[in-house]
Amino acid sequence: GIQVEQSPPDLILQEGAxxxxxxxxxxxxxxxxxxxxxxxxxxxxxxxxxxxxKQNGRLSATTVATERYSLLYISSSQTTDSGVxxxxxxxxxxxxxxxxxxxxxxxxxxx
Amino acid sequence: DAGVTQSPTHLIxxxxxxxxxxxxxxxxxxxxxxxxxxxGQGPQFIFQYYEKEERGRGNFPDRFSARQxxxxxxxxxVNALLLGDSALYLCASSSPGRNSPLHFGNGTRLTVT
Numbered sequence: 001g002i003q004v005e006q007s008p009p010d011l012i013l014q015e016g017a018x019x020x021x022x023x024x025x026x027x028x029x030x031x032x033x034x035x036x037x038x039x040x041x042x043x044x045x046x047x048x049x050x051x052x053x054k055q056n057g058r059l060s061a062t063t064v065a066t067e068r069y070s071l072l073y074i075s076s077s078q079t080t081d082s083g084v085x086x087x088x089x090x091x092x093x094x095x096x097x098x099x100x101x102x103x104x105x106x107x108x109x110x111x
Numbered sequence: 112d113a114g115v116t117q118s119p120t121h122l123i124x125x126x127x128x129x130x131x132x133x134x135x136x137x138x139x140x141x142x143x144x145x146x147x148x149x150x151g152q153g154p155q156f157i158f159q160y161y162e163k164e165e166r167g168r169g170n171f172p173d174r175f176s177a178r179q180x181x182x183x184x185x186x187x188x189v190n191a192l193l194l195g196d197s198a199l200y201l202c203a204s205s206s207p208g209r210n211s212p213l214h215f216g217n218g219t220r221l222t223v224t
Contacts, residue, residue, distance in 0.1 A: 004153075031210050041199050041218045043154075048212035086153055090210075096167025098144070099203075099213060101153030 002027045006087050006102035013077050013109050021072040021105050023087030030090040030097060032063050034072050037084040037104070046072070046085075077109045113137070115216035117202050123222045124192050132187040132219045136204030142166075143185040144213065145177060146201040154201055160185055189221075197223045 003026040013019055023032070031050035035043045047054050047061040049070065054061055058077075063070040074081055084106050088099040116135045124130050136143050142161045146154035156169040160179035174190045183204075189196055199220050203213040 031212075033212055035215075041148075041220065043201065043215040043218075045212060045214060050210065088153070093167050096159040096161075098156040098159060098167055098169065099146075099154070100156070103153050 002029070002089065002091055002100050004087060004089055004100055004102040006085075006105050008105060009103070010106045011108070013107070015077060015079060015109055015111050017077050017109075019074045019077060019107070021074070021085055021087075021107075023070045023072070023102055025068050025070075025087075025089050027068070027091075029065070030092060032065075032070050032090070033088050033099065034061055034070070035086045035088065036081075037086060039083060043086070074107075077107075079109045079111055082107055082109045115202055115204050115214055117200075117216040117219050119219060120217065121220045121222075123224060125224055126192055126194060128192050128223075129188065129190050130192060130221060132189075132200050132202075132221075133184065134187070134202030134204075134216060135184045136202075137206075137214055140204035140206050140214075141183050142205045142207070142211075143179055143183065144203045144205075145185070145187045146203065146215075147171075148199040148201060148218075149195075149197070154199075157187070192223045194223050197221060 034046040084104040088101045144159045145157040148154040158177045159167040199218045203215045205211040
């Protein structure tokens with residue numbers, strides 16, 4: 001099956017710093033989503049981005065589908081950005097579409 | 112509009128018992144998917160249901176089953192619970208159409224002792 005690799009696995013930042021998260025995937029995908037999972041387990045949609053670039057406040061994402069990677073940028077990080085970030089790609093399996101997740105990247109932003 | 116709602120939020124069961132988890136999708140969403148997330152890992156696909164029919168199944172044993180009701184809500188059932196079934200169970204819904212983002216509920220945290 002498709003492999004989804006995220007890097008780095010963990011990151012510790014000081015408040016105000018910028019960061020880039022990378023997601024590589026091993027095969028063509030239908031689409032790609034970035035999620036933030038808070039300490040209570042809630043998965044929050046950040047971006048639905050099968051290709052191109054999108055921005056939402058301090059966050060932006062770029063997916064280059066032809067080269068099978070996506071990047072998530074966090075600028076001017078805040079302590080509330082702490083949590084686990086997941087990249088997930090949508091693939092077709094039989095008659096359904098499922099998300100295949102990476103292992104996640106744990107971000108800690110210190111005040 | 113309400114998001115995806117799941118119940119219960121937490122559950123403790125003993126080995127060998129049975130559990131039923133419930134999910135209500137976002138209004139207008141006809142597709143419901145279930146995912147299992149064990150500690151330290153990304154969520155793993157269990158089932159997808161669309162219009163009350165199973166459309167896809169992940170690599171899970173037959174102890175796992177699900178169904179979708181006419182109002183598009185869904186239940187996930189797990190029989191003969193094992194310690195390894197302890198996890199966060201996430202339900203997601205999406206609107207009709209091939210390329211639609213998944214929206215997740217807050218999950219049910221199941222502990223098997």
